Amino acid sequence: MKIVVIGGTGLIGSKVVAQLNEHGHEAIAASPNSGVNTLTGEGLAEVLVGATVVVDVSNSPSFADDDVMAFFTTSTTNLLAAEQVAGVVHHVALSVVGSDRLTAGGYMRAKVAQEQLITSSQIPYSIVHATQFFEFAKSIADAATEGETVRLSHALVRPISALDVATIVARTAAGTPLNATLEIAGPTELSLDDWVRTALTLKGDPRTVVADHDSPYFGVVLKERDLVPDADATIFDTTFEQWFPGEVRA
Numbered sequence: 001m002k003i004v005v006i007g008g009t010g011l012i013g014s015k016v017v018a019q020l021n022e023h024g025h026e027a028i029a030a031s032p033n034s035g036v037n038t039l040t041g042e043g044l045a046e047v048l049v050g051a052t053v054v055v056d057v058s059n060s061p062s063f064a065d066d067d068v069m070a071f072f073t074t075s076t077t078n079l080l081a082a083e084q085v086a087g088v089v090h091h092v093a094l095s096v097v098g099s100d101r102l103t104a105g106g107y108m109r110a111k112v113a114q115e116q117l118i119t120s121s122q123i124p125y126s127i128v129h130a131t132q133f134f135e136f137a138k139s140i141a142d143a144a145t146e147g148e149t150v151r152l153s154h155a156l157v158r159p160i161s162a163l164d165v166a167t168i169v170a171r172t173a174a175g176t177p178l179n180a181t182l183e184i185a186g187p188t189e190l191s192l193d194d195w196v197r198t199a200l201t202l203k204g205d206p207r208t209v210v211a212d213h214d215s216p217y218f219g220v221v222l223k224e225r226d227l228v229p230d231a232d233a234t235i236f237d238t239t240f241e242q243w244f245p246g247e248v249r250a
């Protein structure tokens with residue numbers, strides 16, 4: 001089956017493409033680097049010829065409120081219209097657990113707008129809601145750093161490895177449309193500040209992480225369970241401590 005992966009050069013997308021190809025599909029990585037731009041429409045009709053499924057794991061180059069909203073609404077509108085013309089029968093997208101609880105923040109507001117375009121389109125769909133990727137811990141710390149101090153909410157998280165996210169996205173793309181949202185998470189529930197403190201300590205990062213209930217997470221002051229999934233979520237086994245040794249990054 002031909003499966004076009006929008007954002008197929010990214011963290012998740014490159015792993016999805018590899019897994020789909022390993023399972024005998026014809027997975028195509030589509031992104032500006034391969035001549036496909038969902039914002040301008042460049043290369044979109046061409047890459048979708050003969051495609052059965054589209055996976056959208058693209059991300060906005062800018063997280064500024066207006067930029068991220070423009071990115072997800074414009075790219076999703078263009079993509080769904082092109083899929084309709086090409087006869088695509090399954091649209092798979094990746095979003096964030098709790099997105100609909102967090103629309104006070106611009107990024108989550110844009111993800112919810114993306115999801116609404118998908119659910120109101122004519123194309124059968126599956127939306128995967130993932131928790132924070134293990135790979136994202138440093139970015140979370142960087143966004144919350146003042147001087148040598150990182151102020152983070154004590155709300156709960158249940159982070160997951162990008163490889164596990166890619167596994168479920170690829171599996172979903174190869175299956176029949178859910179016309180619903182599936183939640184996935186890692187094995188361990190802990191507080192956001194505890195997780196990031198552990199990540200920085202393992203990296204030898206000297207910053208001090210302080211728990212601060214009022215510190216916003218990408219524009220939102222979190223309630224305790226805003227970032228964790230419901231009880232029926234699919235839970236993967238890989239722990240942060242198992243994942244970390246192979247992933248030491250600057």
Ligand SMILES: NC(=O)c1ccc[n+]([C@@H]2O[C@H](COP(=O)([O-])OP(=O)(O)OC[C@H]3O[C@@H](n4cnc5c(N)ncnc54)[C@H](OP(=O)(O)O)[C@@H]3O)[C@@H](O)[C@H]2O)c1
Pocket residue numbers: 006007008009010011012013030031032033034036037038039040057058059060061075094095096097111129130131132133136
């Ligand atoms: N970070 C988290 O913890 C988390 C949690 C849950 C869900 N998510 C979601 O996961 C998704 C994937 O994130 P990621 O970290 O894998 O992203 P990423 O590594 O930043 O990759 C972004 C991808 O989007 C592509 N892209 C950018 N502009 C494009 C355009 N105009 N047209 C087509 N493709 C474009 C990039 O292509 P080039 O390489 O050509 O620039 C790249 O392949 C996001 O939608 C995010 O909301 C993230």
